[in-house]
Structure formats: C-alpha cells, structure tokens
Amino acid sequence: MLERLRQQFSDVAGLTFEQKDALIMIRVQNALGQAVLTTHGAHLLSFQPNQAGAKDCLWVSEAAVYDGSKPIRGGIPICWPWFGAAPREGLPAHGFVRNRVWQLVAVKTLAKGQTQLTLETQSDDATLAMWPVPFKLSLTIEVGASLTMSLTSTNLSDRPQQITEAFHSYFAISDTDAMTVSGLEGSECHDKLMSSAPPVTQSGDLAIKPPIDSVFLNQQGEISIADSVWQRQFILRNQGTASAVVWNPGAEIVQGFADIENDAWPGMLCVEVGNVLQNAILLDSQSSHTMSMTLSMV
Numbered sequence: 136m137l138e139r140l141r142q143q144f145s146d147v148a149g150l151t152f153e154q155k156d157a158l159i160m161i162r163v164q165n166a167l168g169q170a171v172l173t174t175h176g177a178h179l180l181s182f183q184p185n186q187a188g189a190k191d192c193l194w195v196s197e198a199a200v201y202d203g204s205k206p207i208r209g210g211i212p213i214c215w216p217w218f219g220a221a222p223r224e225g226l227p228a229h230g231f232v233r234n235r236v237w238q239l240v241a242v243k244t245l246a247k248g249q250t251q252l253t254l255e256t257q258s259d260d261a262t263l264a265m266w267p268v269p270f271k272l273s274l275t276i277e278v279g280a281s282l283t284m285s286l287t288s289t290n291l292s293d294r295p296q297q298i299t300e301a302f303h304s305y306f307a308i309s310d311t312d313a314m315t316v317s318g319l320e321g322s323e324c325h326d327k328l329m330s331s332a333p334p335v336t337q338s339g340d341l342a343i344k345p346p347i348d349s350v351f352l353n354q355q356g357e358i359s360i361a362d363s364v365w366q367r368q369f370i371l372r373n374q375g376t377a378s379a380v381v382w383n384p385g386a387e388i389v390q391g392f393a394d395i396e397n398d399a400w401p402g403m404l405c406v407e408v409g410n411v412l413q414n415a416i417l418l419d420s421q422s423s424h425t426m427s428m429t430l431s432m433v
C-alpha cells in the first residue's frame with residue numbers, strides 16, 4: 136500500500152508517505168503550510184501555516200493509539216453518519232467512518248500553491264451491517280496558509296436518508312483559562328452535561344470553564360477561538376453547517392479516557408462544526424450535501 140501510494144503520487148512535490156504502527160501517514164509540505172494526515176479515518180493530525188514561530192494548530196494526545204483498532208485521539212476526526220451516541224447499542228459513537236481506511240484518490244497543486252488532496256470511502260458489507268444505507272463520502276483537504284476541508288455526502292439509496300456529521304477538531308491551546316470562543320451568540324445552546332436543562336439562547340462570548348460539552352444549534356457566521364496567552368486566534372469560516380460543539384472534559388471526566396493523559400486536558404479545546412441533533416441533514420435519494428470549514432490562524 137505504502138509503495139503503491141508513493142508510485143501513484145510520485146509527481147506531486149512535497150508529498151511523502153510513511154508508516155506509523157498500523158497506519159499510513161501522509162505528509163504535505165508546500166511554500167504556504169504543512170500538514171499530516173492518515174488514511175485511517177481521513178483524519179488530519181497536524182496543520183501549521185508557514186508563519187514565523189507558528190505552533191501546530193491541532194492537538195493530538197500523547198496517549199493516542201495508532202494500531203487501527205480505534206479512532207485517533209486528537210486532530211480532526213470525522214463524525215459521520217451520526218454525531219454522538221449511536222442509534223442502537225453495539226455501534227460506535229460518532230459514526231464509523233473515523234475508524235475506516237479511506238482511499239487517497241487524487242492530489243494536486245492548485246494555482247496559488249496549495250496542495251489539494253481528495254480521499255473517499257463508500258458503503259460495503261461492513262457499513263451496511265451497521266447502517267443499511269448505500270453511500271459515498273468524499274473529503275477534500277486544501278493545505279495552504281489556511282486549511283479548507285469539504286465533506287460531500289452522497290445518498291446512493293432509493294429513499295431519503297438522515298445524517299448528522301461534524302469535523303470534531305481538537306485545537307492546541309495554552310490553557311483552557313486563556314480561551315474565549317466568539318460567534319455562537321444567538322444560537323440555541325444544549326448543555327450535554329445537564330441533559331435535563333432546557334436549551335438557552337447563547338448570549339455573548341463563551342469563556343471556557345471545563346468541563347464543558349455544549350451543542351450550539353442554528354449557529355451562523357464565523358467562529359473565532361482566541362488564546363490570550365499564545366496570542367493567537369483561530370478563525371473558522373463554514374459553509375453547509377448549522378451547528379457547533381464545544382468540548383473539554385476537565386479534570387474528572389478525563390479520567391474515563393484511556394487515550395488522554397490525566398493532566399493533558401488544559402492543553403486542548405474541541406470546537407467542532409457540522410450538522411447535529413435537530414440540524415440533521417435530510418439527503419434525498421441520489422443527492423449530495425457538502426459541508427466545509429476553512430481554518431485560518433491570525
């Protein structure tokens with residue numbers, strides 16, 4: 136597989152492949168930025184614009200597992216065709232595509248120097264046993280001074296199908312105390328840690344006080360994630376999404392995660408965008424839907 140990929144894409148500058156435990160890692164380097172992803176889950180693990188002194192935008196756990204048995208903890212996992220708890224017992228949370236090997240089908244250099252990669256996965260006997268819907272999923276990732284990810288879902292069945300989905304991004308941060316998230320104002324906040332509480336309308340910016348696990352429905356406009364210590368801000372510009380999720384487990388809940396060190400939670404913050412809960416997408420038969428996110432760092 137590694138050799139086949141090296142040969143297939145030998146003409147693309149700045150693209151290298153390597154093995155990490157059971158997974159194939161793809162490293163992208165161009166004049167504008169750099170990134171690392173793996174075919175396991177089409178999971179992006181690292182993104183850094185080529186700015187002087189820039190640190191990685193993404194956090195990956197020191198205790199992450201690369202043996203292919205479970206999704207990697209950190210980076211940008213793709214949750215699909217459901218977000219959160221599975222529709223029935225025995226199925227994985229956040230869907231199954233983050234734990235499948237995707238195919239890298241195309242890589243090209245765009246006119247302004249970004250590298251664009253396309254990965255795909257589709258239904259097979261294993262997915263149909265979990266979710267009886269024929270589908271195709273295509274992800275394009277553009278690595279430049281900013282990062283753009285676009286996920287296109289196609290319903291190949293003969294009837295409408297509902298999906299929920301998210302880019303479950305883990306951002307690298309100085310400390311949760313230093314973080315403020317803006318752009319959620321006016322959205323409908325569901326606090327998953329107080330599931331009996333009615334939703335409230337979000338007012339103003341969100342200061343991060345872990346634990347936090349909140350879903351913001353009907354979110355519109357760009358989201359900014361400001362780090363007052365590292366003095367940087369992530370800007371998320373989204374299309375085809377109506378929901379955002381903010382998550383950090385904090386000191387107690389983190390102890391339930393075998394793949395996060397107990398003291399690592401202050402260094403990461405998940406700000407996810409997608410279509411979840413009542414913002415689910417209803418895909419007509421033989422039709423497609425695309426959600427995209429552009430991440431810039433200022």
Ligand code: TA6
Nearest residue numbers: 219228229327348380382405407
């Ligand atoms: O997006 C927040 C969340 O759904 C939390 O409830 C939390 O459990 C987290 O994702 C991690 O989920 P995972 O399935 O990756 O362990």
